[in-house]
Amino acid sequence: MSGEDELLRVVHGWRDASYLSVGSLVLLVYDYMITFQDEMDCFWTPSWTWTRVYFFLNRYISLACALIQVYRM
Numbered sequence: 001m002s003g004e005d006e007l008l009r010v011v012h013g014w015r016d017a018s019y020l021s022v023g024s025l026v027l028l029v030y031d032y033m034i035t036f037q038d039e040m041d042c043f044w045t046p047s048w049t050w051t052r053v054y055f056f057l058n059r060y061i062s063l064a065c066a067l068i069q070v071y072r073m
Contacts (some may be wrong), residue, residue, distance in 0.1 A: 017073070021066075021073055022070055024064045024066060025067065025069075025070050028062070028063060029063075032059075037060075038054050038073040043056070
């Protein structure tokens with residue numbers, strides 16, 4: 001295989017990975033949009049518990065990581 005073919009294979013792999021990252025982000029944002037009302041009803045109460053803290057950390061850190069991943073591509 002020539003160097004040009006290898007480079008083409010790498011570029012196609014990078015493109016496919018970026019498409020998958022964007023698709024994953026779209027699904028994650030869609031999930032956030034359809035579950036936000038339930039989140040407001042169940043978790044946006046005045047009292048803070050460790051369960052709520054863990055929930056918000058898990059929910060919004062994963063979104064931030066997905067956004068950073070897509071931005072870096």
